[in-house]
Amino acid sequence: MATTGFSTNTEFNGCLANLNIPYSQPKSSPTQMFLRLQAPKCLSDDGSIRFSVKPRGFGGRGFGKIGLASSLPERNFCVEAKEGLTYKDAGVDIDAGTELVRRIAKMAPGIGGFGGLFPLGDSYLVAGTDGVGTKLKLAFETRIHDTIGIDLVAMSVNDIVTSGAKPLFFLDYFATSHLDVDLAEKVIKGIVTGCQQSDCALLGGETAEMPGFYADGEYDLSGFAVGIVKKDSVIDGKNIVAGDHLIGLPSSGVHSNGFSLVRRVIERSGLSLKDKLPGGDVTLGEALMAPTVIYVKQVLDIISKGGVKGIAHITGGGFTDNIPRVFPNGLGAVIYKDSWEIPPVFNWIQEAGKIEVVEMRRTFNMGVGMVLVVNQEASQRILNDRHGTNRAYLIGEVADGEGVRFL
Template sequence: MKTSCTANTELVRCIAASNRPSEHKPYFSKRFLCKPEFLCFSDKLRLLSTGGNVARTKRIVKQSSIISNSNRNGDGEGLTYKDAGVDIDAGSELVRRISKMVSGIGGFGGLYPLGDSYLVAGTDGVGTKLKLAFETGIHETIGIDLVAMSVNDIVTSGAKPLFFLDYFATSHLDVDLAEKVIKGIVDGCRQSDCALLGGETAEMPDFYADGEYDLSGFAVGIVKKDAVIDGKNIVAGDVLIGLPSSGVHSNGFSLVRRVLARSGLSLKDQLPGEPITLGEALIAPTVIYVKQVLDIINEGGVKGIAHITGGGFTENIPRVFPKGLGAAIYKGSWEVPPIFKWIQEAGKIEDAEMRRTFNMGIGMVLVVSPEASVKILGKGNGRNLAYRIGEVISGEGVSYR
């Protein structure tokens, strides 16, 4: 493998000023991370991150009909997920094998005991939203998406993010482009009040197309054991509070790109009825909910939190409920962003498919007591807008009223 050490050095120089440690953001050196206690911690995180991928794999498998269903309007034969390159049987087999090796799979973040607290870890990427960054040339915000996908997951346990690490891989390191991406990561860390601890820049000739790159990262947070939000105390009658999204966030872009191709429009075309282009609407960065959610938790009464990512409402909300409970969602209780209406109309996608693929304008759902809901909704204004979108009911699954 040929790697440009000079380019890597230049990239580190470019971002160093944005990543100074402070009294609020402790700095951990690589030498410190190599101590025995951190090596054990790293091994555990590897297992936890594998577990997170299992849960995500299950959601992907369950979404296997999305692409083929979107073809039912007669525009050629319906594709299967396997036709698109995803082998569902292989995915199911992988889930089965990993489940034998690792227990406790299924949460939004993995918990590791540390004294009277838990370290909470999450890992993710931004998926094929990267394709839009390549096509639009907008790279300044994709790093925010990367941070958001992990910190939004771990805050569902009530954890405050401590630090984030990223992985940036490309065939040939373009320092100017990489700096734009990593500045977005720095911005995401600032928004979530966590430290960018470090990362890895990999230059792998011939592995990626020219001008393209891949991103992944993980975050670690901390929460007191007696303050963990785990959904165990949720009961029928509790209220579902929805926090608005900025749009598609970072899930469902394989379907979005199929819809875009079918529509005959380009990313430079105007979103019908709106003063922005399709590209601008789709590339809007994922909302980082950390500060808002932690503020709400401090008010009391929060029993469960679901990050609405791949799987939409259908798959994510039930993950925080005890067995025997489900969700009733009030249709029309929040404003669905125009981009989702366009996706559904242009792709002729059924309501059920939309709800299990996209966030539909709600990026985070909090399950709270009725008393707490009054305070939360009373303070909802501006960027901290919140909606009462439903309630917990007896039964299982998600229904709509």
């Protein structure tokens, strides 16, 4: 039986036409045969799928000889179907989200940045809104509620600081079926802590009690931040050029994106959130619930010293989708793959979920939560700063040609 391999993203939906599979034919034949995969015969114990394959036609000059191809005998092939998970498998379609943004932008030009800019005199008000996604599910399971509020603040203020804006105030929305005052207090305590870390005011919010809408003990969160930046100081990426450096600021772990995929990996692995990560004393639950880093003070300090041209908050979409958002047309990123430390939790996720590297890079921050595009002089200053406690990595550079390449 012949065997052929497919990448993790290969989908077998009934029949795949024009799939190139080697088929016995005379060595003198100048043609390439195309074979049609019929419905799977069975799923074998090793995870491979056995197909009945019938010749469909020939490539090259013999492409039209369907009659000859049909006269050849049917053969069985074993296709190795890898079981690696993807974000889309977990129910999140990044491409669909990108398409929605594209459609909204037609109705409301200016949409699509990390934060929305509103002119006010010689300044811009910069606003952002976000939630914490299905990380909430892990908060319910681990009963860790005092840090999820930090995540909530972080997701909005980290977005607006990419424009160079200083956060002014934050508002929250907390919704639940039945108000548990003690639990809600823990959540809001985290929000207060997040506001303190980003030097902004918790201006107000909304607490909604909606009986029967949420499961017992569960709640939902969203947040809204507004900041301000002078018009002549806004960071917009317009003056980025090839040769500029990419500076990465370390993350604390998964932050608040990709948890739908994380939860699928946990389900598949059969591990408990109470199990310890390999080679450490931290449990899986503790590692995953580490609050999102709030970069506001560090980034504003770096901006104040000059040379910052663009900033990307690495959230859903990872490096692949977020870094290009700050580039002018025609420019892309070259990333140095081994230039920063990847937290162990990402290695566990990749191995336990059998996730392709490309999928990891498009779903998670992989240990870098914020990327600054700076000139080379600023790059050296940031990397040589020994006075602060914040680390920074030179993770790549700007290059001609769009997209993100890893070297």
